[in-house]
Each structure stands twice: as structure tokens, then as C-alpha cells.
């Protein structure tokens with residue numbers, strides 16, 4: 014049996030989005046969260062006595078990780094070295110490899126893939142199983158061609174693993190790949206990185222993104238953790254193990270029982286306190302985690318425009334942040350905090366949320382500004398003798414239709430894509 018952990022997209026020195034209102038000390042405290050996440054990963058690797066750790070790219074948020082981040086990372090890898098646990102690490106588009114940016118030698122147990130050319134490393138586990146691991150690294154921000162073709166066919170070994178940082182598709186900036194090409198290689202497992210939402214692209218063979226184990230923005234609300242994988246005689250058993258220290262939570266708060274801003278403030282101030290008791294069962298918050306809470310306020314209309322202005326100019330959220338920071342200094346580390354407050358107008362509630370980014374939607378929409386495309390989509394009207402005359406005579410017809418369509422889209426949908 015071979016047992017390993019597949020982790021990806023740790024983004025170890027990435028800051029937490031939306032904490033700009035916090036003072037420097039509190040922000041620094043939050044950066045320690047990333048260190049704790051890595052320590053959690055190493056703790057699990059040691060207790061589970063894994064055969065190896067796979068880091069499938071974007072371990073660091075940038076290609077020039079800070080000296081402090083590097084030092085901490087090397088210390089943690091050394092802990093694994095003391096337990097004879099090897100680490101196989103590729104670099105992704107964020108931490109693309111530049112050797113001169115590292116202040117220390119990587120510990121000996123860390124096997125690096127440092128080139129864009131696919132390499133295969135072979136070794137035998139302490140239980141005598143032979144393993145081959147094939148992978149490559151980014152040495153630039155982009156890699157605009159597929160790398161799957163360069164992966165060798167399955168070696169004559171007990172287990173052959175592929176590590177791949179990239180995106181599904183025929184073309185793209187991040188080593189695009191097709192599932193069929195991967196499947197063809199005959200490997201036992203493909204450890205993917207790059208997509209932050211946990212995603213299983215295939216189960217036979219497993220071709221899997223574990224996702225980022227620690228979300229750094231509200232968009233990364235859904236995380237699973239790292240994957241603990243066991244392979245025995247072709248059978249693959251995998252389990253997501255959470256290592257996050259911070260959970261992103263959205264909480265709807267109705268102010269319908271509040272008649273004054275004092276009452277409203279009291280109610281909002283309570284929400285971070287109940288962060289633990291309520292959300293921990295509600296939203297899968299672990300007892301050691303703290304929550305970053307986004308409040309969505311409903312039924313506030315009776316409180317008047319002054320109240321709404323104070324929400325919109327961030328006065329209220331700053332007040333709550335200051336209050337929490339005080340508590341953090343008393344009782345760090347488990348303070349949950351409200352970092353954002355949004356007003357949900359009744360008309361917004363009916364809207365459908367789509368994951369597409371606004372720019373992409375605009376781009377798609379702009380296609381119909383081309384008169385030819387526009388007439389094609391309305392070909393029935395344009396080919397009807399009477400209708401044709403009506404629309405052909407009006408110069409503004411296309412303009413008006415597009416404008417109305419845009420308004421309708423705005424009224425029915427809210428957009429917010431996820432960045433990678």
C-alpha cells in the first residue's frame with residue numbers, strides 16, 4: 014500500500030483579502046495563519062506516516078517568496094525529513110521557479126522539479142514499493158502549450174503518479190490539457206493544481222484538484238483541504254483532510270426588528286460573537302478556526318438613508334473591526350470578525366448569481382453589437398417581409414434592443430467570477 018498526501022495551491026504568503034481596515038499588528042497576526050496551515054499539513058503527514066507529500070504548484074503566492082516564508086517552509090520540510098518523508102514539489106504559475114530567489118538550499122528530502130521539461134523521479138518506499146513520479150514546473154508566468162504529450166507512458170513500477178499544474182482545455186495560458194490524453198498514459202493518479210475549488214475531473218484514473226486548503230478571499234468560501242490518498246492493488250481510497258485556520262462565512266441578518274440605529278448596531282455587533290456557536294454547526298466551522306464574516310443586511314429600509322450611508326461608507330464595519338481587534342489582542346487567536354457589510358436591497362434578492370466575471374459577460378455581449386451577428390440571431394424577423402421593413406427603417410432598433418437586453422440582464426443576474 015502506498016499512502017501519500019496531495020496538496021496544491023497553498024499560496025503561503027498570500028494576504029487575506031478585505032482586511033485593509035485592520036491595523037498593522039492584526040494584519041501581521043493574520044499572516045501567521047498561513048504558517049499554521051502549513052504546520053497542520055506537516056502534523057497530519059507525520060501522524061498518518063505517509064510515504065510522500067506531493068505539492069502540485071503555487072505553494073507560494075509569488076515567484077519571490079519572502080525570506081520569512083521561505084525560512085518557515087524549510088523548517089517544516091525539515092520536520093518531514095526527520096521522519097524520512099520525501100516531498101515532491103513542482104512550481105506553478107504563481108511561484109514559477111527562479112533559482113536565485115531562494116535564500117536557502119531546499120532540504121534533501123524535497124525533490125524539486127525545476128524545469129519546464131517533464132522529468133520522472135523514481136524511488137522505493139520504506140515498504141519496498143517502487144514509485145515513479147512525473148512532472149514539470151513553470152519557469153514563467155505562462156505556459157501556453159500542453160505538457161501532457163511529454164509525459165512518458167507508465168513505467169514498470171508499482172505506482173506511477175503524474176503531477177500537473179494547469180487547466181482543462183484545448184488552449185490557454187496555463188498548460189492546457191485534455192483528460193483523454195492523461196488517461197492514455199496509464200498512470201495510477203494525476204495530482205493536479207491550479208483550480209482553487211476542489212474538483213474531481215475523473216475517477217478512473219483519479220485526475221483531481223484538491224483545491225486550495227485555505228481560502229484567502231470570500232470567493233474561496235468552499236474548501237475541502239488536502240487529499241490523503243491510499244493506493245493498494247489498483248484501488249484508490251482518498252479522503253479530504255481540512256487544514257484551514259480561517260473560514261469565510263456569509264451571514265444574512267434581518268434588521269426588521271430594529272427601529273433605531275442603536276438597536277441595529279447592537280444586533281450587528283453580536284454577529285461575530287455568535288460566529289462560533291452558531292456557524293460551527295451550521296457551516297462546518299472547526300473549533301480551532303476563526304471566521305471572517307461577511308454580513309448581508311436585509312430589511313433595513315425603516316432605518317433611513319443615514320443608516321444606509323454609514324454602511325456604505327464603511328463607518329460601521331470599521332467600528333466593528335476596531336472592536337474585534339481589541340478583543341484579538343486580549344484573546345488571540347480565535348477572534349472571529351466581521352470584515353464586510355453589504356446592504357441587500359429587496360430587488361437584489363430575486364437575482365440569480367452567475368459565476369461568470371462581469372468582463373467575460375460584457376465580452377460575450379459585445380458580439381451582438383456586430384450588425385451581422387445581430388441580424389443572424391434575429392433572422393426570423395429580418396426574413397419576414399413586414400417585420401423586416403419595420404426594423405430596417407429604424408436605425409436605432411439594434412441599439413435599443415441591446416440596451417434593453419443589457420438592462421434585463423442587470424435586473425436578473427449578479428455576476429462574480431472566481432479568479433485564479
Ligand SMILES: [Mn+2]
Nearest residue numbers: 071105106207
Ligand atoms: Mn495556479
